[in-house]
Amino acid sequence: MELKNRVKESERLNASVVFSLEALDFLETEGSASLTELSGALGIHKSRVMRLCGTMEQMGYVIRRGEDARYVLGPRVLSLGKAFERHNPLLHVLRPQLEQLARELDENVSFQIIRNDRRLCICSVCRAQLMRYVTPEGSEAKFPYGAASKVMLAWGPAELRAKILAAAPYPRYTEHTPTTADEVLRAIEKTLERGYAVSREERTYGTAALDVPVFGAGCELLGALGLASTTERLTPELIEKAVPALRKAAAYIQSMTAGAEKFVPKMPRRDE
Structure with missing residues (x-):
């Protein structure tokens, strides 16, 4: 029973993680995006997008450009891609x-x-x-x-x-x-x-x-x-x-x- 519950738990999706990954997918496709554009693409409020992007920026997954405040993919995405290829x-x-x-x-x-x-x-x-x-x-x-x-x-x-x-x-x-x-x-x-x-x-x-x-x-x-x-x-x-x-x-x-x-x-x- 415990193993069965663990399997079910592993199949559940964490909403914040999913939204973050969808934001990365969107940036991969579009190249860059504003807070408003990300909010529209993900279907969530801008305040939540700001928190998600702030976290990903601290971790190096996105960068917020100073000149226009648009988000782009960060260097950690490249390192993950290289790791995927290596392993x-x-x-x-x-x-x-x-x-x-x-x-x-x-x-x-x-x-x-x-x-x-x-x-x-x-x-x-x-x-x-x-x-x-x-x-x-x-x-x-x-x-x-x-x-x-x-x-x-x-x-x-x-x-x-x-x-x-x-x-x-x-x-x-x-x-x-x-x-x-x-x-x-x-x-x-x-x-x-x-x-x-x-x-x-x-x-x-x-x-x-x-x-x-x-x-x-x-x-x-x-x-x-x-x-x-x-x-x-x-x-x-x-x-x-x-x-x-x-x-x-x-x-x-x-x-x-x-x-x-x-x-x-x-x-x-x-x-x-």
């Missing part, structure tokens, strides 16, 4: 594989995971000539856009797929953007049929991507491994060359990640 065995497996793929294919390569209702890039290797089409480490993107989204919706949790399909229609960015649940379902079926996903100009003109699934030791989806390129460069010839290389790397990652799935970051939100 995460999954990244130790991923980075050499991505570096090899980037050299072999001469393309930007990334590994993305599911984080709540978004996808998160946890490892990325870039080629200098393609800096415009990089997927930065730590960046998040919305479903259902992009090849990585198709991989995650095809092989990921059924609950995620149902949630994303129920959110249709989706905003249109280009004439190639999937906006209906039927379009996304057809893309998922095509992805399952051929074993990889391709996207072209779904959010930004001139961009294209190719992703394959990476499974964990228990055959559950670990993430999406793929390249971000341009519509001109992602030719049938490149796809023919890249798919076997990506699959080989995915198989190696799977073989080396027994027990490393627990290091894939997951962060529940307040509304869960």
